[in-house]
Amino acid sequence: MIELRSTLTCPHCGxxxxxxxxxxxxxxxxxxxxxxxxxxxxxxxxCVFCTYGDIPCPPIQQARASGNPCCSG
Structure with a gap:
């Protein structure tokens, strides 16, 4: 199941x-x-969710679930 919400953490102020x-x-x-x-x-x-989020973006989640190489954007 694809998660649609992710918590971003700012590296500058936390x-x-x-x-x-x-x-x-x-x-x-x-x-x-x-x-x-x-x-x-x-x-x-x-994307910013893959860098700063606690859950990666939906395209990456889908690629991982299907066993395909991750997208590059």
């Missing part, structure tokens, strides 16, 4: 926010609601 992930695309930018920092994925990650 603020945690639970967000609903898009199911049809990767999210490349996220504005921290506490300090305003613009979060971007680290190299090799397809």
């Amino acid at each position: 603020h945690r926010e639970t967000e609903t992930m898009p199911t049809d695309a990767c999210q490349f930018f996220y504005d921290c609601k506490n300090c305003g920092a613009v979060l971007r994925p680290k190299p090799g990650d397809c």
Whole structure:
């Protein structure tokens, strides 16, 4: 079962926010609601949820569940 909510943790201020992930695309930018920092994925990650979230994005979850190589964005 695909999880649609992930808690992002800002690496700048430590603020945690639970967000609903898009199911049809990767999210490349996220504005921290506490300090305003613009979060971007680290190299090799397809989106901010894969870098800063406690649950990876739906496309990655689907790829892992099916045993296929993970998407690159």
